[in-house]
Amino acid sequence: MSEPVATCQATEYEVSILPEGDINQQVFVITVQYRGVGQWAVTRHGSCLGVNGTWADGVKPYDRGDDWLADHRFDLDTALALARKAAPHVVVxxxxxxxxxxxxHPEEPNR
Known part of the structure; x- marks a missing residue:
């Protein structure tokens, strides 16, 4: 019997308007995380971004009903678009x- 073939899958993306190597980049990052079955979550410090652009703070897994999940889980393209839209507005x-x-980056044009 032959060995099964290993599979690989990306499960997380970091989204920020600050470039890699910028001293502030990591504190302003938003994470897009795979949550299974083709669904992705947009997260930051335990909060989860909803379809309406607001962050849900501290929602526990047992508090998540189907309506909540429908508002906070996305296909990858939608999750990345929402994260990119929110990225300039992250506050620290x-x-x-x-x-x-x-x-x-004062010498570069505004993004």
């Missing part, structure tokens, strides 16, 4: 990712 210590970008 009162400053947005867009503020941090302008501070560390």
């Amino acid at each position: 210590n009162g400053h947005t990712a867009a503020d941090a970008y302008r501070r560390t």
Whole structure:
């Protein structure tokens, strides 16, 4: 009997308007995580982004009904689009990712 073939699958993406190597990039990152069956979640520090663009804080697995899941799980393209749209607006210590970008990349045109 032959050995089964190993499969590989990407399960997480990091989304940020700050480029890799930027000193502030990791604190402003949004994560798109695979949740199974073709569904992805947009997360940041335990919060989950909904289809309406608002973050649900601290929702526990037992509090998630079908309606909640329908609003917070997406196909990959939709999840990445929502994360990209939210990325400039991530706030850390009162400053947005867009503020941090302008501070560390003043010579580059605004994105």
